[in-house]
Amino acid sequence: MKIRTIYLFLVILIINACTSTNNEIELIAGDLGINMNERGRITHLFDLEKGSDYLHPDSVSFLIRMRYEGEIIHPAAMDLNEIDNILSFHFTGERVVEIKMKEHKDYMSFELFNIKGSDTPDLLIWGPIFTSIGETIGETIGVVRNTEFAIGIQSLNPKTLGGYPWLENDVMPEMDYFDQKDYSDLKKGGIAHTLYRIEAARPVEEGSAIHAYCRRRYEDRRIANWGYDNYLAKPFADRGLIGSSIALFGCQPDKVLPTISAIEQEESLPHPELNGVWSKLAPEASSAYMIMGFGEDDFDRALSYCEQAGLKYLYHGGPFETWGHFKLKESFFPEGRESLKRCVDKADKRGISIGLHTLSNFITPNDAYVSPVPDHRLAETGYSVLSKAIDPSSKEILIIDPSSFNQFRNNYLKAFRIGNEIIRYAAVSETEPWTLLDCQRGAFGTFPARHSRSDTVFKLADHAYKVFLSNPELTLEIAENIAQLYNETGVRQISFDGLEGCRSTGLGNYGEILFTTSWFNALDDDIKAHYIADASRTSHYFWHIFTRMNWGEPWYAGFRESQTEYRLKNQKYFDRNYIPNMLGWFLMKPETSLEDIEWLLARSAAFNAGYAFVTSYDALEKNGFTNEILKAIAMWENARMNDIFSAEQKAIMEDVANEFQLTKSDDDAYQLKRIHTYRLSHEYRQKQPGEPVTNSMEFQNPGAEQLLSFILTAKKGIVINPQMEISGNRLITIPVKLNEGEHLKFDGEYASVYSPQWQLLKSISLDRSILIIRPGTQSIEISSNFKDNEGEMLLEIRLDGETYLID
Structure with a gap:
């Protein structure tokens, strides 16, 4: 191992030293030299090839810190056993923490293997190690980089959490750090909510920090969790701090992914592939896919649509009758998993893989984990005991302590368990004797029973989707249930939606990681060699398992407007964390226009980002x-x-205001044409008699002389005989009546009237000579009659611009 004892006068030409007598050690982690003094403080972070020192000059960095008796402290001394490659860190109070080191070609690994002392720490913190690199900070992956060098940290097991213990519930701050002005207190979370979190790396003033940590979980803890101020986190046996392990490395920026790939393989971390290529490098990782409801009876239709769209993944958004055991809906798959497997096999022969949408550890009340006999591993927020026996008909139930029952912020089912009965309640009395009021006995198909005084009353955790959740043991089992379904049927795509539900374990991010790791470990080798996985949340260790993230939902506004800013911000997050790019879900309705779809496709090309094309038989x-x-x-x-x-074409297409069409010539050459669009709205307004009611605008024709292509839409009411006056001297009246939602589309050749669902109703002729426009600045004024003097019309001008020929 390349561990060198160095005297500071040897490096004084590189950086000022305190004295020439304080000896240091240098650890080699790939191309990174890590110098530590005899107190265990990191003194240099060298790029070994170029000699640059990337240690933050105004911060104090240690390899480890520990928390004893509620106080985080750094080492007082450090010594090295070069024979056994053990670093011994000495803390006040005769406490010693021993770290085993191992040098690898591209990185160095560290593992805590022994703790000595009269008391036991409850937290191990790797770092924080502060660097002067601030250009690109991969908060999830734990890599910071500039154009010359990258420094990274990797957790080598699930219990070593990427991040810092800002909160006792182990939930990392969810924020976009570009929105932050103050990095000093990350407990508060971000200005704008995101689905990604500050974890293994974070910004600091003039630089960055990398860190990880591990928690000892041997005792009951009361934490703020899942909307509760007082949530019971029970002990979890994972050997505590012993075995917590990280890797540190430094390399050129273009070597980051090969280095992490090597770490995954040498440390036996998850290393999934897509058709023989590591999924983080596979082009297929950003594949677009189709989401629609299908069943065995109509599966051929679904496959045909998917093939027509040239997509290789067909995804079912709601296949399950229950969550927990994941019973399939008989309406889709009459013979359950056998039906699904027949669909998978049929699709495979046509080069299409099947995916299913899950809600992770959400458990529906109709699942066998709940009814008729509830599993005792359903997640509990806390408990009390009966202060008085009850019979099967009792509607008021007296308990000793109400603290786990009178929290209603995230309490949707208001359910608790006594023995094998689930009971719902309406409220808690305001004074003693503490009473659960208006109880529904034998809820969710369980059976009312007699219960004795002092029997335990467990408050059950739930979610706004009206589902129950799982404790750690059941969480792992549910993950294995999903894996078994995939192994049996050959399904190859999954979304772990609702992954945050795993916080019901009381383990925070660790619960999410345990769930996904359990799923991965239970997969057979065939599925591990080809799957695509995303989720509602990222985390540092989970990065090794998921393929990509696909955030952005279509439910909140129009096709182009729903979460657009958020979708674009996600691309920056993906880039800085080495995650394949995705744009989220886009919903095709019967009313969706071809122009809207082309707008999406240009953005997909710009960011090399896939997307979910959500549709239905009805819409298609x-x-x-x-x-x-x-x-x-x-x-x-x-x-x-x-x-x-x-790269130039992609940069232009990144701007959501720019629109494009892609065509293919007879010789299979692509033509990318820019479309310049201008929109003008006109609605009825009451004015003085004789005063015209018009709207106008100027626009540019950036190309050659051409016909004015446009789309007129009756946004509200009935539009009658719309008029357009071009450049103040050419007036065209269009002899048409457009009912609400209908369109008139002129593409330079035909003027066609369409229904709101783009069904052709009729064609009309227009005087094309009036619609010729010259290059440069133009003006247009529009007006219309509206039935009953009420309505709104939208004009969209679409002009041909630059055309790029692509061989």
Whole structure:
């Protein structure tokens, strides 16, 4: 092992030293030299190739810190056993923590293997190690980098959490650090809520910090958790701090992923693949996919639509009758898993993989874990005992301590368990004797029973989805249930939605990691060699298991507007954490336009980001442009996956205001055409008699002379004979009546009237000579009659711009 004892006069030419008598050791972690003095303080972080020192000059860094009796302290001394490669850190009070080191080609690993002393610490903190690197901070992956060098930390087992113990519940601050102005107190969380968290790396003034930690969990703890101020976190046997382990490394930025790949393989961490390629490097990792409800009876239709869109993954958003044991809905899969497996096998022959949506450890009340006999491993927020016996008909139940029952912030089912009976209650008395009021006996198909004085009353944890949750043991079992389903059927795509539900374990992020790790470990080798996984949350160790994240939902606004800013911010997060890019879910309705789809596809190409194309048989059959939409998806996705777009083209497409069309010529060459769009709304307004009611705007024709292509939409009411005056001297009246939601689309050749679902209703002729526009600045004024003097019309101008020929 390259551990060198160094005297500071040897490095005085590189950095000022305190004295020449304080000897140090240097540890070699890939291309990173870590110098520590005899107190265990890190004094240098050298790029061994270029000599640059990346230690933050204004911060104090140690390899480890410990918490004894509620106080986090750093070592007072450190010594090295070079024969056994053991670092012994000495703390006040004759306490010693021994760390085993091992040098590898690309990194150095550290493992806590012994603690000596009269008392036992409850926290081990790796770091924080403060660096002067602040350009790119991968908060999840634990890598900070600039253009010259990268420094990283990796947790080598699930219990070593990437992050810092800001909170006793082990939930990391959820924030986008670009929105933060003050990094001094991360307990508060971020200005804007995100689904990613400050974990293994974080920004500091003029630099960054990397860190991890491990907690001893041998006693009951009362913590703020899951919306409760007083949540019981029970002991969890994982050997405590013993065995906590990390890797440290430094390398050139382009070597980060190969280094982490080597760490995964040498340390037996999860290392999933996609068709023989590590999933973090596989182009297929960012594949777009189709989400729709399908069953065995109509599966051929679903496959045909998926093939028409050129997509390789078909995902079912709601296949389960129950969560917990994951019984499939008979309406979709009449013979359960056998039906699903037949679908998977049929899809596989056509080159399509099947995915299923899960809610992680959520347990529906109709699942066998709840009814008719509740599993005693359902998560509990706390407990009390009966102060008076009850019979099967008792509606008021007296308990000793109400503290676990009178918290209603995240208490949706208001349920508790006594023995094998689940009981619901409406409220808790305000004074003693503490009484659970208006109780429903034998809830969720359990059976009312007699219970004795002093029997334990367990308050059950639940969620707004009206589901129960799991304790650590049951959490692991549920994860294995999902893995068994995948092994049996060959399903290869999953989303761990609701992963935050695993905080019901009282373990915070650790509970989420245990769930996903248990799932991964229970997979057979065939599924491990080809799966795609995402989730509702990331975490440092989970990075090794998930393929990507796909956040952004379509339910909150229009196709282009729903969470758009959030989707774009996610791309920056993905880039700095080496996560394949995804744009989230986009919903195709019967009313969705081809232009909206092309807007999405341009963004997908810009960020090399996949997406979920959410649709249904109803939408596909009613939308008049379904064939064109699916054809466009296939063309753009094929082009993106073959990386045909230049960096310049991608940069232009990143701007959501820019629109494009992609076509293919007869010789299979791609043509990328920029479309310049301008929108003008016109609505009825009451004015003086004779005063015209119009709206106008100026716009640019950036191309050659061309016909004015446009879409007119009756946004509200009935539009009658709309008019457009172009450049103040050409007026065209369009002889048409558009009912609410209908469109008139002129593409330079045809003027066609469409229903709200884009079904062709009729075509009309227009005087094309009026619609010719020259290059440069133009003006347009629009007006219309509205039935009953009420309505709104939207004009969208679409002009051809630059065309890029791509061989």
